[in-house]
């Protein structure tokens with residue numbers, strides 16, 4: 141899995157939070173690779189560890205109550221072992237980050253211009269006037285009308301969609317080869333969501349950057365992603381190119397996720413919902429397959445103890461072997 | 477903005493009117509009157525009665541109130557029985573003294589409280605933080621007059637580092653450098669005493685704000701830009717945390733006025749606080765009522781000032 145196209149290699153990454161005196165992994169032994177010029181989507185239910193994974197990549201966890209182990213290799217260096225000062229040279233410059241809620245993610249007291257300009261001050265040698273020109277250019281690039289005016293405004297004066305465009309401009313400021321977007325459209329109206337996704341896709345093609353797009357919306361995945369990793373309880377349980385995953389999902393969890401999207405449902409009228417929720421960090425079964433409690437009707441003997449990822453087709457990995465004996469359709473296509 | 481300020485001033489009128497009623501009635505309820513103190517076995521009872529009649533103390537209370545309030549509205553606060561001078565001139569010179577004392581106290585409060593609050597918040601749960609929190613609780617628990625007496629005794633009388641009363645060395649020529657230095661020297665100890673005790677709320681508030689702001693999403697955004705941690709603090713966390721403190725400024729005025737009563741009395745400093753205590757002792761109604769009205773007005777002014785400051789420093793708040 142290495143080549144000239146590789147931008148970022150995540151290897152055996154675990155991120156554990158301290159709860160009382162013990163550490164519990166929210167991201168558990170995740171390995172993923174981001175290539176140049178692609179959008180890698182990470183999907184999964186709320187609480188499965190998507191944001192924890194994303195913030196680990198930019199080193200935003202508080203070392204006092206969080207333990208990050210494994211490797212995040214970028215340009216021959218392991219980000220996990222970097223000091224905060226060293227990491228500052230990577231954040232913003234090489235990795236741009238887009239947060240979910242642009243209202244709380246923008247500083248309410250700073251003008252838009254100052255907020256976009258900030259990373260330019262520390263990562264480039266541009267003079268004040270050049271930075272201001274770059275800010276206007278960025279605002280233009282993310283489709284904001286009347287950039288000179290917006291540059292002088294405060295976040296509360298903009299609409300939700302405009303704020304998210306500003307957020308994207310901040311992430312793009314230093315032309316980073318990698319962009320991480322953590323549910324960039326979840327906080328927005330449906331019509332605005334589509335616009336922001338189109339913008340991200342356009343910008344990706346324009347800049348040839350690699351984007352890690354986090355979402356729990358498979359519709360979004362189908363629309364923009366090149367590759368998909370499905371997460372469950374801190375682990376990647378299936379990973380495949382987008383067409384392959386939608387055509388040929390293997391893991392029962394992936395299948396039930398796909399079945400829960402209305403337009404994917406062949407029957408049209410019946411909606412298959414996934415019952416239950418992701419177990420909390422403390423209550424997660426650490427022995428045996430983490431997913432087995434949610435499909436209790438399957439014969440216990442069928443389950444594996446600790447399934448590992450297997451390549452079932454080119455570039456298609458599944459954390460399960462029992463899918464061969466598992467007849468999803470017979471179970472009514474739903475997971476409880 | 478000017479419209480709102482004008483409207484707020486208009487709202488103050490009924491507030492001050494109600495205050496004036498309460499103040500007037502309470503002053504009347506106090507036992508004795510200014511002439512009680514003049515009575516000795518030799519005093520002619522008729523003379524006292526005459527004086528009372530002359531001062532209008534025998535008029536119906538409504539008439540007395542009307543006479544007083546119509547004077548107040550025209551800026552005539554009446555005449556002090558003790559000083560035999562107009563109340564405005566007495567308060568005038570005292571107000572200047574209190575203003576100087578309050579100004580220095582306020583500056584010292586902010587000079588002490590802001591760094592301590594910021595440090596406590598930034599290094600939360602550290603030994604430093606715990607010491608600062610302990611100090612802020614202690615300073616809250618110690619009554620002003622107790623610390624004033626201790627400081628006056630130690631630094632005034634024992635070590636003789638500071639003057640023990642007055643506002644200035646009277647032998648000095650007004651207008652000279654030495655004169656101003658002496659004035660400053662006289663308010664230094666009372667101000668320090670006051671400031672040491674007046675920091676609790678600002679420290680606690682600022683500490684909480686810093687801890688709270690540090691966990692905000694916009695701080696994560698700032699971190700994700702890869703700017704140095706010290707810049708994340710100065711540009712994002714501090715600025716946002718100092719905002720509510722700016723609003724405190726107006727209320728600090730109120731706190732200073734309240735505190736000045738003890739401080740000025742203990743340090744023999746002729747300001748409005750000391751005047752207030754003295755006039756209660758001598759039942760000098762016209763001075764008492766005038767001072768309470770003035771304190772009330774300044775309190776209302778302080779809260780208006782807070783709102784105005786808030787609208788200046790926070791772009792989200794507009795008073796228009």
Ligand SMILES: Nc1ncnc2c1ncn2[C@@H]1O[C@H](COP(=O)(O)OP(=O)(O)OP(=O)(O)O)[C@@H](O)[C@H]1O
Pocket residue numbers: 157158166184185186187188189190191192193356419420421
């Ligand atoms: N700072 C923290 N301390 C302790 N536990 C945490 C912390 N942050 C997250 N968690 C836990 O880690 C797990 C993963 O959380 P995370 O936010 O990564 O999920 P997510 O997939 O991004 O969910 P969502 O779709 O709701 O954003 C959850 O069980 C969450 O409660």
Ligand code: SF4
Pocket residue numbers: 391392429430431432433435442443444445447459460461462463466
């Ligand atoms: S082992 Fe069982 S529960 Fe686990 S993934 Fe395979 S089928 Fe699912």
Ligand SMILES: [Mg+2]
Pocket residue numbers: 190191192322
């Ligand atoms: Mg999340």
